[in-house]
Amino acid sequence: MTLSERDRMVVWHPYTQMMTAGDAIPIVRGSGALLYGEDGRILVDAISSWWVTVHGHGHPYIADAIGNQAKELEQVIFAGFTHPQAVRLAERLVDITPEGITRMFFSDNGSTAVEVGLKMAWQYWQNKGEKRTGLLALEHAYHGDTFGAMSLSGRSIFTRAFDELLFDVHFVSSPAEALSDMDISSENSGTGNLRQEKIINELEKLTSERDFAAIILEPLVQGAGGMLMYTPEILDAIVCYCHTKDILVIFDEVMTGFYRTGTLLAALQCKESPDIICMSKGLTGGFLPLSVTAATEEIYNAFLDEDRTKMLFHGHSFTANPLGCAAANASLDLFEHPETKARITRICKIQDQGRQQLERHPMLKNVRCTGTILAMDIIVNEAEGYLNQIGAEVGKWFFNRGILLRPLGNVLYLMPPYSIEYDTLRKIQLMIGEALHEILGNSMGERKD
Numbered sequence: 001m002t003l004s005e006r007d008r009m010v011v012w013h014p015y016t017q018m019m020t021a022g023d024a025i026p027i028v029r030g031s032g033a034l035l036y037g038e039d040g041r042i043l044v045d046a047i048s049s050w051w052v053t054v055h056g057h058g059h060p061y062i063a064d065a066i067g068n069q070a071k072e073l074e075q076v077i078f079a080g081f082t083h084p085q086a087v088r089l090a091e092r093l094v095d096i097t098p099e100g101i102t103r104m105f106f107s108d109n110g111s112t113a114v115e116v117g118l119k120m121a122w123q124y125w126q127n128k129g130e131k132r133t134g135l136l137a138l139e140h141a142y143h144g145d146t147f148g149a150m151s152l153s154g155r156s157i158f159t160r161a162f163d164e165l166l167f168d169v170h171f172v173s174s175p176a177e178a179l180s181d182m183d184i185s186s187e188n189s190g191t192g193n194l195r196q197e198k199i200i201n202e203l204e205k206l207t208s209e210r211d212f213a214a215i216i217l218e219p220l221v222q223g224a225g226g227m228l229m230y231t232p233e234i235l236d237a238i239v240c241y242c243h244t245k246d247i248l249v250i251f252d253e254v255m256t257g258f259y260r261t262g263t264l265l266a267a268l269q270c271k272e273s274p275d276i277i278c279m280s281k282g283l284t285g286g287f288l289p290l291s292v293t294a295a296t297e298e299i300y301n302a303f304l305d306e307d308r309t310k311m312l313f314h315g316h317s318f319t320a321n322p323l324g325c326a327a328a329n330a331s332l333d334l335f336e337h338p339e340t341k342a343r344i345t346r347i348c349k350i351q352d353q354g355r356q357q358l359e360r361h362p363m364l365k366n367v368r369c370t371g372t373i374l375a376m377d378i379i380v381n382e383a384e385g386y387l388n389q390i391g392a393e394v395g396k397w398f399f400n401r402g403i404l405l406r407p408l409g410n411v412l413y414l415m416p417p418y419s420i421e422y423d424t425l426r427k428i429q430l431m432i433g434e435a436l437h438e439i440l441g442n443s444m445g446e447r448k449d
Ligand code: PMP
Pocket: 109, 110, 111, 112, 114, 142, 143, 144, 145, 218, 223, 224, 252, 253, 254, 255, 256, 280, 281
């Protein structure tokens, strides 16, 4: 039996309709932006394997750091004990996060980082003896697949089966420019002013009715909701407003962290700092599951008490796993290299050039770019959204040409590892037009006739 056949007998894959999905492709090696298949095929990983691989696959420096750490200490209980890699990583994260963020809580993945942030914010008010009953989030948000994270996410096809089990969260409109569901003219939406006004009005109304504990948002780019992008100005306005109402602000930087938006964290593009930041994905360079929920000293202090019931009741078996922390420290070493920074700057530029070129394409709309992420909506006749078939067709077209893309329905995006060859990235951008022409061209032609 082939590996794919054995897989089909025993494995259940994520976000996959197992009945209709094709066989899983066996990958046996990764190097830089390339993945090597068992059958000899080579794929360019243009989505960083679900947005995690920042320096490229199999980076020897990170691989060695993990190997060396494994020989020293692979795992230790993190309650009552600590280890050098965790302390070093926490110190470095304090240095690179915005001013005021001073405490690092470790967990394993993006969803748990969000759960921890939510628990911190919720219990903070309880420990202070103040009753806060509401939570705020953005429409089209995605914060993960655990129940707290799902509750904080926009209600969608992702949550539908579980909606009855989710707790109430108040959603305000997404600040994203690509959305047409805002009752404002496109002429004005470019400035963002009316969009901002609308969101602040919604917040004013909600906060006049109830005391909110926290707001959570994906800063600058709402990822799984469709790579929806918005400006630091609107983000600042939301953060400022929430702070005037004493509402804790949680930035979910699980996807945006580690230079995806051009800066180490999206938070560094804001004038006002959040109170809590969730990080994962690129934290370990994409090598191992690890996450950090970072908080201010004020939040941390609210959990200090003679009374043990006021501690944060949260922890995982693998909290601050030494191998994960070693990988994260190695990844941060790489980010300190001027060469890595130069590469990131260059990729931001190439992606923006791609935006300018694709903007004129008649089968695309809302072509947008933030930092290293380029995204666009394919114009379709049927309902847009995650289940739109065009994504699968475009994905297949690229796959057959050696490129791994996984569009979110009709939203096509490129989020490559920073080690990708510049010419390869440019080539993929150019191929988008060709793909659309081949896949949609005929039907567009018919309509024109
Ligand atoms: N938050 C955001 C913004 C994400 O993009 C994701 C994952 N796509 C998560 C949380 C959940 O992370 P994980 O899949 O590691 O649980």
